Amino acid sequence: MIPALEVRGLTTRFATRAGPVTAVDGVSFSVAPGRILGLVGESGSGKSVTGFSVLGLIDAPGEIVAGHVLVEGEDMRTMSPEAQRRMRGRKVAMVFQDPMMTLNPVLRVGDQMAMAVRVHDRVSKAAAWDRARAALEIVGIPAPAERLRAYPHQLSGGMRQRVAIATALLHRPSVIIADEPTTALDVSIQGQILSEVRRLADETGTAIVWVTHDLAVVSSLADDICVMYAGRIVESGTAEEVIARPRHPYTWGLIQSVPGLHSPGEKLPQIPGSTPQLSRLPSGCAFRTRCPRATALCETVPPDLGEGARRVLCHHPLEAS
Numbered sequence: 001m002i003p004a005l006e007v008r009g010l011t012t013r014f015a016t017r018a019g020p021v022t023a024v025d026g027v028s029f030s031v032a033p034g035r036i037l038g039l040v041g042e043s044g045s046g047k048s049v050t051g052f053s054v055l056g057l058i059d060a061p062g063e064i065v066a067g068h069v070l071v072e073g074e075d076m077r078t079m080s081p082e083a084q085r086r087m088r089g090r091k092v093a094m095v096f097q098d099p100m101m102t103l104n105p106v107l108r109v110g111d112q113m114a115m116a117v118r119v120h121d122r123v124s125k126a127a128a129w130d131r132a133r134a135a136l137e138i139v140g141i142p143a144p145a146e147r148l149r150a151y152p153h154q155l156s157g158g159m160r161q162r163v164a165i166a167t168a169l170l171h172r173p174s175v176i177i178a179d180e181p182t183t184a185l186d187v188s189i190q191g192q193i194l195s196e197v198r199r200l201a202d203e204t205g206t207a208i209v210w211v212t213h214d215l216a217v218v219s220s221l222a223d224d225i226c227v228m229y230a231g232r233i234v235e236s237g238t239a240e241e242v243i244a245r246p247r248h249p250y251t252w253g254l255i256q257s258v259p260g261l262h263s264p265g266e267k268l269p270q271i272p273g274s275t276p277q278l279s280r281l282p283s284g285c286a287f288r289t290r291c292p293r294a295t296a297l298c299e300t301v302p303p304d305l306g307e308g309a310r311r312v313l314c315h316h317p318l319e320a321s
């Protein structure tokens with residue numbers, strides 16, 4: 001089966017005062033239709049830049065310098081800007097942490113969703129409103145016809161985010177990139193939205209890349225996980241494998257610091273140190289200065305991630321049990 005999204009060797013650099021920094025460094029992953037990939041890592045690990053790079057939305061001082069982004073087998077990176085623009089919204093859509101990045105405060109929800117339909121499809125206004133109502137139903141919005149007549153400020157934060165997700169769904173995209181979309185919401189609303197998202201991936205076959213710093217969220221939502229550190233994927237596998245049997249010491253540390261994924265009653269250990277600045281990454285393995293397993297080898301030789309679904313960027317991974 002052709003993956004809904006296949007990313008190969010994606011590399012994005014920013015020119016900064018401290019020199020060029022590689023915020024996304026040779027990132028590769030693929031997502032099959034209907035699957036949810038959790039892209040997880042601490043702040044500054046490159047998750048958001050990866051999401052924007054997939055969509056081709058990197059502006060100066062940033063530049064995508066290498067890689068391929070195949071959506072249903074078609075490479076967005078070799079398309080004309082106009083063809084890329086057509087892909088965005090229609091085949092690949094993005095949902096942001098702040099739904100007001102998507103929603104226009106002065107337009108009724110129905111009007112703006114209908115406009116979003118008509119950007120790509122020549123249908124009547126009435127038909128566009130019907131599509132908008134159907135999309136609101138998919139994300140579990142009660143009384144969708146009423147919500148369509150509301151302005152964004154008349155909705156709760158959770159409702160606004162559902163509307164943003166519904167807007168992303170209007171063209172039945174192959175892929176949705178969701179960047180921390182539930183982070184600002186309270187836990188029970190977050191849980192409801194996550195279960196709706198799971199249902200929509202199952203029912204519509206849309207592949208979802210869920211960008212988050214929250215391992216607890218991806219452990220309950222995602223089918224697969226990619227863990228990022230300093231612009232690179234350091235571990236990937238099914239969510240079950242990665243959470244139950246992490247192999248990279250960084251992933252292990254992340255899991256240990258999440259209440260609920262960790263044995264109750266024990267003190268939660270923290271990963272020592274902080275994320276290194278990209279302009280001053282250590283030689284060899286970028287994680288070695290924080291790593292309890294680091295040896296002399298890690299100082300000089302960059303580890304290799306390997307290939308396949310289960311990958312670990314480490315010279316001394318934890319045992320696969």
Ligand SMILES: Nc1ncnc2c1ncn2[C@@H]1O[C@H](COP(=O)(O)OP(=O)(O)OP(=O)(O)O)[C@@H](O)[C@H]1O
Pocket residue numbers: 014015016021023041042043044045046047048049050061062213278
């Ligand atoms: N406009 C920019 N100019 C220069 N460097 C940038 C720019 N945007 C991002 N970066 C670099 O890319 C790194 C990764 O940023 P990114 O936003 O992808 O991290 P993240 O993992 O999504 O973190 P967060 O959860 O805080 O958003 C940053 O730490 C920074 O070094």
